[in-house]
Amino acid sequence: MNTIPPFDLSEQFRTIGAEINQAVLEVLASGRYIGGANVENFEQQLAAYIGVSDCVACNSGTDALYLALRALNIGAGDEVITTPFTFVATGETVSQAGATPVFVDIDLSTFNLNLEQIEAAITPKTKAIIPVHLFGQPVDMTRLMAIAQAHHLFVIEDCAQATGAEWAGQKVGSIGQIGCFSFYPTKNLGACGDGGAVTTNDPEIAATLRMLRDHGRRGGYYHEAFGVNSRLDAVQAVILQIKLRYLDEWNQQRRKVVDRYHQLLSSILGIVLPQAPTGGKGVWNQYTIRVTDRELGEISLRDPLRVTRRDRVRTQLQSKGVNSMIYYPLPLHLQPIYKSLGYQVGQLPESDRAAREVLSLPMFPELSIAQQDQVVYSLKDCLT
The missing domain is CATH 3.40.640.10 (Type I PLP-dependent aspartate aminotransferase-like (Major domain))
Structure with missing residues (x-):
């Protein structure tokens, strides 16, 4: 593996x-x-x-x-x-x-x-x-x-x-x-x-x-x-x-990786794929999906740090040799340094939800087709 x-x-x-x-x-x-x-x-x-x-x-x-x-x-x-x-x-x-x-708050689609x-x-x-x-x-x-x-x-x-x-x-x-x-x-x-x-x-x-x-x-x-x-x-x-001389080429390679991710992941239930805003041209520093969690609700409002379905999927992916990242597990308004500002869980609900569902899959210009296939097939196994 x-x-x-x-x-x-x-x-x-x-x-x-x-x-x-x-x-x-x-x-x-x-x-x-x-x-x-x-x-x-x-x-x-x-x-x-x-x-x-x-x-x-x-x-x-x-x-x-x-x-x-x-x-x-x-x-x-x-x-x-x-x-x-x-x-x-x-x-x-x-x-x-x-x-x-x-x-x-954020727009959850972008x-x-x-x-x-x-x-x-x-x-x-x-x-x-x-x-x-x-x-x-x-x-x-x-x-x-x-x-x-x-x-x-x-x-x-x-x-x-x-x-x-x-x-x-x-x-x-x-x-x-x-x-x-x-x-x-x-x-x-x-x-x-x-x-x-x-x-x-x-x-x-x-x-x-x-x-x-x-x-x-x-x-x-x-x-x-x-x-x-x-x-x-x-x-x-x-x-x-x-590196600046190569940047446009690398960014274009990132877009090709994204196109293939979209193609391979579009039919999988239980995840939401990232969307590029109409009118813009993105460069895909990360390819961040959302692993939807049916359990999110009042219980999560009381405990924003509880283990979510996303967390479990990430652990399973790692066992299959696929390392992913969570950007970001706790939004700024709930960070200890901003406790004095008085924000509460649920006040910015889309940010709260994103923090519990986002999962950034491997993303770099040189990601091979074989590597991408391993990511996709492993993710499918974890979601079934």
Whole structure:
């Protein structure tokens, strides 16, 4: 029995390893490891790819979000509307900036923000919206930008899982005032370590971002603000330059994997397949199904951490050599760090349900037909 990982970086490295090795050795020989031409070249290349005037590289996707909030002067007394069904960094950075996250439920078909509920969450304290293009599927940015503009709100796109995704022919990260990217290794465009970037079409925002990422200074030892140390190193920059050249090809391979998953899984009862929103072009960082649970109801409202049918299926899959992931088992509004905000189980029911039903199957561009067959047949066995 072959074991299939959720994501396999070794296959990717076998393809481009020689290029990466040469580029990294050149950086090491240069003695220039922080900043410099390699980082600047990557910033220019990513800006051109996304379709913006400016890109500011930083240490991580989390830092990208934090720097974006700081650059827009969002802090104490402000509210930021976002989704509870995401990685903690989306809400965590809002809190770290001094503002308060306001969680709005999701659309269960796409796992993205339910745009029908945003306006009801807007108050005089609301300053921004952070849509998350979750699992590589773009939010309806046409509608979201119309809401934001009507209420004079900033839009910070969380593109951590969606590099290369598009809405209405425009790359995510180029539509709101700011786009935030993560280059964590498992992302569509992943570094060999941590990394992130912020994109914008506003040169003043870009200048502020550059200042904040380097201890609040524009040069020398004169500091205008309390900044952070968040710099992308040159080794990661040259690796990302190489990988950026392959990104569209890899994303297209992901779509082929998804098409086959859809074909093989469409007739199976007891699961709900992920949907791509009409008007967008996704990049499928994850292929996340829902394992429906007939037992969900009042008992689960009292105990959101109870073992679900999804949990049992995942355990059975693992015994068959298929490793899957749960993104995310507990939504942000129910996390211990946000207990003070007063959210209750059942208040955001679609997010609660998603957390108990989602299961991300193995997904990477190099996933073979044989591996995919093993995933599908194993899943069928677990569901019967």
